[in-house]
Amino acid sequence: MTLDLARRVLQTEAEAIGRLVDLIGEEFSRAIEMVVECKGRVIWTGMGKSGIICHKLAATMRSTGTPALHLHPAEAIHGDLGMVTRDDLVVAISNSGATQEILDLVEVLKRLGVKLIAMTSYPDSALANTSDIHLDLAVTHEACPLNLAPTASTTASLALGDALSMAVSVKKGFREEDFARLHPGGKLGKRFLRVGDLMHTKDEIPRVAEDTAMKDVIYEMSRKGLGLATVQDAAGHLLGVITDGDLRRLMERESDPLGLAAAEVMHRGGVCIQSTELATAALRLLEEKRITSLLVCTTESTVEGVLHLHDLWGVGLF
Numbered sequence: 001m002t003l004d005l006a007r008r009v010l011q012t013e014a015e016a017i018g019r020l021v022d023l024i025g026e027e028f029s030r031a032i033e034m035v036v037e038c039k040g041r042v043i044w045t046g047m048g049k050s051g052i053i054c055h056k057l058a059a060t061m062r063s064t065g066t067p068a069l070h071l072h073p074a075e076a077i078h079g080d081l082g083m084v085t086r087d088d089l090v091v092a093i094s095n096s097g098a099t100q101e102i103l104d105l106v107e108v109l110k111r112l113g114v115k116l117i118a119m120t121s122y123p124d125s126a127l128a129n130t131s132d133i134h135l136d137l138a139v140t141h142e143a144c145p146l147n148l149a150p151t152a153s154t155t156a157s158l159a160l161g162d163a164l165s166m167a168v169s170v171k172k173g174f175r176e177e178d179f180a181r182l183h184p185g186g187k188l189g190k191r192f193l194r195v196g197d198l199m200h201t202k203d204e205i206p207r208v209a210e211d212t213a214m215k216d217v218i219y220e221m222s223r224k225g226l227g228l229a230t231v232q233d234a235a236g237h238l239l240g241v242i243t244d245g246d247l248r249r250l251m252e253r254e255s256d257p258l259g260l261a262a263a264e265v266m267h268r269g270g271v272c273i274q275s276t277e278l279a280t281a282a283l284r285l286l287e288e289k290r291i292t293s294l295l296v297c298t299t300e301s302t303v304e305g306v307l308h309l310h311d312l313w314g315v316g317l318f
Contacts (some may be wrong), residue, residue: 005145012143016152017159019138024163031117031133035066035168038115040087042068045076047101049150050093050157057091057161064169065178073101077108084114091117091161095139095153097125106130119157135160190315195282196275198315199296199305200226206306207232210239210263214250217242217262226306228293231266238301240266243293272297275304283312 035042042061044054054070061068071080071090084090090109094102097120106127109116118131121139128134137160143151180192206224208217208231221229221242231240242265250257250265257265272295273282282294286309296305 009143009151012141013152013155016137016139016143016156020156020160020163023136023138027133027135028164028167031135031164032167032171034089034115034117034133035164036171038087038089040067040085040089042066043071043084043088043090044068044093044161045071045073045090045102045105046093046157047073047099049154050095050099053154053157053161054091054093056158057165060162060165061168063179063182064165065172065174065182066165066168073099073105076105077101081105081108084109084112086113089115089117091119091164092127092131093119093157093161094125094127095121095137095150095157097122097127099127102127103130119160121153121156135164191278191280193279193315194275195273195277195279195294195296195307196305198279198311199275199307200224200311201305204306205303206230207303208242208262209233210261212262213258214260214262214265215258217265218247218258221247226293226308228306229262230270230295230303230306231262232303236302238270238272238295238297238303239263240268241270241295242266243291270295272301273307274298279312279315282307286312 044058046054051072058068058070071083092102092106103126106116110130116131117133117135118127119135119137120128121137122128123134123136137153137156139153139156141147142149142153176192204224206220206226206229208220208229210231217229228241228243230238231242233239242262246265246267271285271289271291273285275296286294292309294307295303296307297303
């Protein structure tokens with residue numbers, strides 16, 4: 001019996017979301033445009049369980065490129081209303097459309113000239129009639145066996161708010177790069193780090209000329225600590241590379257290795273990647289080639305930087 005009840009709860013909530021699909025239309029399009037055109041913040045407000053949903057929806061909007069915050073309606077009319085400006089847009093959630101704290105807040109907001117989107121299940125409710133745009137939640141019965149605890153209504157509110165947030169982000173042209181910029185410390189954000197964000201540049205690049213003596217090449221490699229030296233011409237174009245492995249092999253086969261010049265030891269080219277590539281792509285290339293460093297070059301073979309395996313370890317890409 002208990003399992004049957006759990007199944008009915010899930011079915012009721014799934015049906016609540018399913019009904020919303022057919023309600024997405026002109027009014028929802030107007031809501032998208034109103035959010036996109038908002039010059040201030042999108043302020044989500046609701047009482048009780050609806051307020052908790054508003055917390056989440058404000059966070060979702062913030063993380064997808066729309067400035068947003070949550071405002072407790074009761075606290076608002078006791079001082080927190082100062083955070084609302086005329087440029088802001090309020091989204092109020094009340095399943096009944098008759099929550100008194102919300103209505104009290106809306107009365108003040110309308111006097112301030114703030115635009116209002118309402119989400120309710122009652123198109124003829126006081127909140128719906130006061131709003132600039134009404135989005136119907138269409139919940140006729142809660143999943144609660146007593147039809148009391150907000151369950152289907154909060155699920156529908158969350159789903160409809162997510163739909164609005166995602167539609168707005170696409171309308172604004174929100175991209176992977178924007179997501180990474182807003183999530184620099186998270187696992188998801190690290191997936192979008194670029195090679196150019198992590199590479200060693202300028203004086204950190206181990207750099208020698210073709211005629212540089214090997215004793216000076218070894219000094220440059222040791223000083224920069226990246227396991228290689230790039231051999232470049234005067235314009236910064238890549239001619240070749242000398243690695244730690246090249247040095248070991250040189251010592252094995254030459255009786256006077258320090259008497260040679262860089263051009264006699266280097267191997268032509270090198271494994272290169274562009275600075276705009278994802279760091280994850282660099283990691284795959286390092287693993288595929290079984291090497292520890294990549295040269296970061298332009299399409300004209302100018303050396304821009306060096307990326308070491310340790311740089312990827314440092315940002316937690318493993």
